[in-house]
Amino acid sequence: MSTLTRHRWPALLVFALVVALVAVTGGLAASNAGAVYARLDLPAWAPPQWLFGPVWTVLYALIAISGWLVWQTRGLDSSFTPYVVQLVLNALWTPLFFGAGLYGAAFVDIVLLWVAIVVTIVMFLRRHRVAGWLLVPYLLWVTFAAALNLAIWTAN
8 A cells, every 4th residue: 555545534634724724814814804895895796795705615625625636646746836835825815905905915916826826727637637627616716806806906
C-alpha cells in the first residue's frame, strides 16, 4: 500500500481544514459584513446577502475536494503553488473589502485571485480532469464577485 493510499482519508480532512481556515479568516473579518453590505450602494443585480454563505460553503467544499484529488494522483507537486496562492488571495479579500473598506485594493486582490484560479484549473486539468472541473464554479462565482466588487467600488 502506497503512502498516498494509506493517508487518503486523513488527507481529505487536512484539505478540508485548510480550506475551512480560509473561510474562518474571512468570517472573522466579516463579522459586520451584513451591516456593511446593507449600507452599500449596490447595483440592481447584486444578490441578497443571505446567498453568500450557502454559495461559499459549496465552493469551499469543491476547492478542498479538488486539491485532495490532485494530491491523490500526484502528491504535492508544482500545481499546488497556484492552489495555495488562490487560497491566500481568497483569505485576504474579505478583510480588505469588509474589514477595511478598501474596495479598490479588494478589486486588485480579486483580479489576482481570478488569475490564480485559472492557473490552478489549467494545472489541475493536466493532473486530474475532475479536480480541474470542480474549480470551474469557483471561477464563475469569483468572476461575478469581481464584477460586483468593481460596481461597488465605483458607486461607493
